[in-house]
Amino acid sequence: MSLADRSLKPTMQTANRPKEDQSLLARIMKSKYLYLMVLPTAGLVLLFSYLPALIAIYRSFYMWDGIRLDKFIGFGNFSTMLQDPVLLESIPNMLKLLLFSLFITLTVPLTNAVLIYRLAHARMQYWLRVLFIVPAVVPSVVTILLWTSFFSSDGLINIILRAVGLDTITRAWLGDPDTALYAIMGVGFPWAGGLTMLFYLAGLMNIPESLIDAATVDGATGLRRFWSIELPLIMGQVKLFIILTIIGGLQNFSLPLIMTDGGPGYSTMVPALRMYYAATQEFRMGYASAIGLVLFLVIFGLTYVNLRYIRTTVEFEAQ
Amino acid sequence: MSESRGKLNRRGFLRLSAVAATGVVAAGCVPAVPTAAPTTAPDASAATAPASEPVAPAGLAGKFTWGTQGKWDEKTEAEWETARLANQLMKKWLEKQPEAQIEQVPIAGALNEWIRTQLTGGTAPDVTFMWRYPDIFRAEWWLDLNPELDKKNPYSTNAMWRDDFRSDILEYGLAEKGELILLAVTLKGGWGQVAWLYNEDMFKKAGAQVPKTWSELLVACKKIKDAGMIPFYQGAGGDSAWMLDWLFSLVFDMLAEKTVLPKLWEHIDPTDKWKPGTPPSAKQMAHALKTGALSVKGEEFKEAFKIVKDFSQYWQSDFLAPPDTASGDWWTQGKVAMRWAGMWDIKPLLNEIQPAFEWGTLLMPSITSETSALGTGAAQRHLGGSEGGSARADLPFMVPKTTLDKPTLPLVLDFMQFCTAPEQIDWFNKNYDPPGYEPGTPIEQIFPDEKKRKAYQAYYTDVEGRNGVQPLSALSNGANKAQIAIMQNYLGDKLSLDQALDQLDQAVAQELDKVIAENPDWNANDWQ
Incomplete structure (x- = not known):
């Protein structure tokens, strides 16, 4: 089977495609039971996911505390963002964390997946998959609290450092503004990425053996x-x-929220945590909505760039 | 290091913030508020002559919901007197009203955040246990109980329900324009809420004396540190960082005793019903900052920052780190000589934890001229509770306005009338641990047992006075968080003193603008 044979032009998709000459209503009526069955879920998604988001967009133009205060201020919340020192300080932190996460996601789990994929022994492949995925059952909050303990002055990290004679660099890792953000990056070491690794592995296992054989030859x-x-x-x-x-x-923002509360100072503050505090502690819901809207636009933009400019080979073949 | 290591966990904090927001005033230090407080009812026990015998209304039936702080089960009762007595009051009332039912709705997490959410959604309980949080203590959300207080309480012999209360307890429940939106049970006698625990054995081992002044504190801390022990546990990082505000605020309060605070008492917005001595409202603090009665650039802030930093050399080395829940309470384990403690910590310490060393409580030492030119030697004020040796509010009730349209309102009012009737207040005072007491009662008489006396010593406050002022948290949560973050950077040597104060000044100015913009009804442009 060639790559072209595996392309995304399966005959099933073509067979299911509705005939162009049918009216929309006719097509809907033809599948009315399917539409009826999907309607409750779609309705709930609209109600609980899209409606709050739309309300948040609307509210981002208001000075709104959730109950009492409700005043249209145009772009006031957005201009406040430009003068909010906490928010401004949080952006570099977010970028550092994001770049680190991207680097980790694209390296460690992928390397693990390739190594497992290339193992000749199928049983060993199976057990390694299990080994990597089992830690995923531990609730993330437990993991975060464990790491908070590891980073404490009497925690595991410092115990190891003392054991190897590196007493001079021991410290309260989360209590030092210079190291707190990097300590947060360290959570989950060695970042094996159970599920991510499994997805990579699934992709690798989907590569036709004939192709690998040909490449090897x-x-x-x-x-x-x-x-x-x-x-x-x-x-x-x-x-x-x-x-x-x-x-x-x-x-x-769960890591900085649980581990450091954004501190010391604002050394681990991120925009999403700033948004959370604006909403839940300062009761500035309009301002929090504005931060949320900007975050959404940034995510949307980056996702678009990713979809537009990073193209996959399989998709290329599919065209 | 942990929440429990500091022992003042988040829940404890909430409770204390509640009480810190609570503050009730010395009975004799202020005039009565004309809109609500009677001028002739200084004490429930000395209330007006009986108008008629109390007759409980019969035939009340139905169920109302009561928002309570956490689940008031046996465990809570063992730790918290208010919950224990409230549950008993509830049972006593249900005996009087057998057809009635109360459904307790445990408030999860932070009280003020929770109730705001419920008020927003229109799902607030019929009545709720709620303190005077500045950000929710607004008349537009809560039922004005003034008209009800002009009626007779069927469980009391007094002519009006109003007569069952001390004037200062009623004043505590007043909103800006005189609306009475909070009612509470009167707990007689002054019991403060915030003090320090000390390990007497560690002091003896280090050859140190339990300090009364700040300079004595530094001497004692040095001796303890030189002896290889940790003098003080101070939460300053992660979710224990709020404890910095206690320390900073109480130091500020001492330094401002004769400079800023008198100005604060004098420069009151004339449209505000706020009364000097009670916890300043956001409006009052905004007014003080805008009119210049209070300034972050003032000497008091500068001195307070310096004193806190100087003291920090005697704290645990990782004080800026978040608490490590795995390591337990260091003070109880005998690893630190002193730490903060709320009065609610004392009962579990005496009855359950029982530290394996001699211990007691002390007030945060006074700052004298020996330490600072602004030092006055004033004793530590309490954050919440009574500073007046007269009374404090407990078991606070607030009724959301949404209850007005519900058939449960008569049940709610009847329950509140029962709980605040003189007979029940007397019962509450006798059964509370530590018990209520008449002003002037020596602590030896209240606690003949020395161990208990030493444990409660710092909280016994049989003097007239006022509550401590937390200057920035009174303005807004945003100002409070900025203060803590900037102080963390200052303590962590990321900012010099001048840089820290500059940043704080900018942050407070921004916050002041926001708070004023959010409250157009204040007419802050007219403030001078």
Whole structure:
């Protein structure tokens, strides 16, 4: 089977495509039971996902505290963002965390996946997959609290450093504004990325053996095989994880919230946490909505760039 | 290091912030508020002559919801007197009203955040346990109880329900324009809420004396540190960073005793019903900042920052780090000589934890001229509770306006009338631990047992006075968070003193603008 045979032009899709000459209403009526069944879910998604988002967009133009205060201020909240020192200080922190997350997502789990994929022993492949995925059952809050303990002055990190004679660099890692953000990056070391690794592995296992055999006959082994054959053929997964990491990196604030509360000072503050505090502690819902809207636009923009300019080989073949 | 290591966990903090917001005033230090408080009812026990015998209304039926702080189960009761007695009051009322039911709705997390959400959604309980948080203590959300207080309380012999209360307890419940939106049970006698625990054995081992002044504190801390021990546990990082505000605010309060605070008392916005001595409202603090009665650039802030930093050399080395929940309470384990403690910590310490060393409580030492030119030697004010040796509010009730349209309102009012009737207030005072007491009662008489006396010593406040002022948290949560973050950077040597004060000044100015813009009804442009 050639790459072209595997392209995204399956006959099933063509067979299911509605006939162009049918009216929309006729097509809907033809599948009315399917529409009826999907309606409750779609309605709830609209109600609980899209409606709040639309309300947030609307409210971002208001000085709104959720109850009492409700005054239209145009772009007032957005101009406040430009003068909010906490928010401004949080942006470099977010970018550092995001770039680090992207680097990790694109390296460690991918490397693990390739190594497992290349193992000849199928049973060993299976057990390693299990080994990597089992830690995923630990609730993330537990993991975060464990790492908070590891980073404390009497925690595991300092115990190890003292044991190897590096007493001089021990410190309260989360209590030092110079190290707190990097300590947060360290959470989850060695960042094996159970689910991410599984997705990469699934992509790799989907590569036809004949293609690998042909590449091997042509002398493509080791890194050459990875760069020329394996990586291009799992670019769909890579692209997916770039998007998910960007979305997660911009939205996520659980690590700084649980570990440091954004401190010391604002050394671990991120925009999403600033938004959370604006809403829940300062009760400035309009301002929080404005931050949320800007975050959404940034995520949307980066996702678009990713979709537009990072193209996968499989999709290329599909055209 | 942990929440429990500091022992003042988030819940404890909430409770204390609640109480810190609570403050009730010395009975004799202020005039009565004309709109609500009677001038002739200084004490429930000395209330007006009986008008008629109390007759409980019969036949009340139905169920109302009561928002309570957490789940008031056996565990809560063992730790918290208010919950224990409130549950008993509830049972006593249900005996009087057998057809009635109360559904407790435990408030999860922060009280003020929770109630705002419920008020927004129109799902607030019929009545709620709620303190005077500046950001929610607004008359537009809560029922004005003034008309009800002009009626008779069926569980009391007094002519009007109003007569069952001390004037200062009523004043505590007044909103800006005189609306009475909070009612509470009177707990007689002054019991403060915030003090320090000390490990007497560690002091003895280091050859140190329990300090009364700040300079004595630094001497004692040095001796303890030189003896290889940690003098003080101060939460300053992660979710314990709010404890910095206690320290900073109380130091500021001492330094401002004769300079800023008198100005604060004098420069009151004439349209505000706020009364000197009670916790300043956001409006009052905004007024003080805008008119210049209070300035972040003032010497008091500068001195307070310096004193806190100087003291920080005696704290645990990782004080800016978040608490490590795994390591437990260092003070209880005998690893630190002193730490902050709320009065609610004392009962579990005496009955359950029982530290394996001699211990007691002390007030934060006074700052004298020996330490600072602004030092006055004034004793530490309490954050919340009574500073007046007269009374404090407990078991606060607030009724959301949404209850007005509900058939449950008569039940709610009847329950509140029952709980605040003189008979129940007396019962509450006798059964509270530590018990209510008449002003002037020596602590030896209240606690003949020395161990208990030492444990409660710092909280016993049988003097007239006022509450401590937390200057920036009174303005807004945003100002409070900015203050803590900037102080963290200052303590972590990321900012010099001048840089820290400059940043704080800018942050407070921005916050002041926001708060004023959010409250156009204040007419802040007219303030001078």
